[in-house]
Amino acid sequence: MLEPTELTLPPALRHLAARLSALxxxxxxxxxxxxxxxxxxxxxxxxxxxxxxxFDSGIDFLVIYGLFTAYFALGILLWWKWxxxxxxxxxxxxxxxxxxxxxxxxxxxxxxxxKMVGQIQFVYLPFLLARVFWLRSxxxxxxxxxxxxxxxxxxxxxxxxxxxxxxxLRGPQRTPAAPGVG
Numbered sequence: 001m002l003e004p005t006e007l008t009l010p011p012a013l014r015h016l017a018a019r020l021s022a023l024x025x026x027x028x029x030x031x032x033x034x035x036x037x038x039x040x041x042x043x044x045x046x047x048x049x050x051x052x053x054x055f056d057s058g059i060d061f062l063v064i065y066g067l068f069t070a071y072f073a074l075g076i077l078l079w080w081k082w083x084x085x086x087x088x089x090x091x092x093x094x095x096x097x098x099x100x101x102x103x104x105x106x107x108x109x110x111x112x113x114x115k116m117v118g119q120i121q122f123v124y125l126p127f128l129l130a131r132v133f134w135l136r137s138x139x140x141x142x143x144x145x146x147x148x149x150x151x152x153x154x155x156x157x158x159x160x161x162x163x164x165x166x167x168x169l170r171g172p173q174r175t176p177a178a179p180g181v182g
Contacts (some may be wrong), residue, residue: 025129028067032122035060054100064121065089071125076132084152085121088159095162098169111161113154120151 039056042048065086072082092111124147131140 022133025126025133028126028129031063032126035122060118061089061093064118064125067125068121071128076128081148085155088155088162091159091166092162095166095169098166102169111158111165113158113161117151117154117158120147120154123147124151 035056039048039053042052068077068082068085071077072079072086077085127144127147131144
């Protein structure tokens with residue numbers, strides 16, 4: 001893991017990142033918190049729609065994997081950890097595109113482990129920032145290993161679920177059953 005002064009940024013951006021690290025962590029925390037409650041609020045108000053759930057999931061996908069890619073590009077996330085996290089997303093994206101092409105309405109296929117993977121990712125993203133800028137204790141490396149192992153294991157289960165879905169979707173053309181809102 002790189003120190004803030006070793007980040008592969010031009011000096012002006014490195015200085016700005018170090019000075020605004022608290023803002024970055026708080027912004028990420030607010031983003032995660034708002035994402036956790038927006039669906040609940042929509043359901044409680046009777047405003048939940050399949051398109052809104054699919055749109056929210058699509059935006060989450062882009063933001064999460066975009067942030068992991070940015071962390072990799074900045075040297076915050078090691079290349080092999082990035083690959084373990086992001087490579088399965090290609091299979092997930094292909095599966096979702098095929099599902100959308102066959103679904104009677106706009107909705108995403110839901111894998112059983114998918115929610116857990118997203119929740120661990122939402123914990124791991126701010127943790128990585130905090131680790132680079134603030135956390136310097138020996139327990140932090142252990143916590144990183146535990147969080148990453150949990151994320152990698154759940155990602156593997158999720159990848160197997162999506163591989164099964166993709167195999168079914170590539171079979172004879174049939175309309176998929178309506179998924180649960182995820």
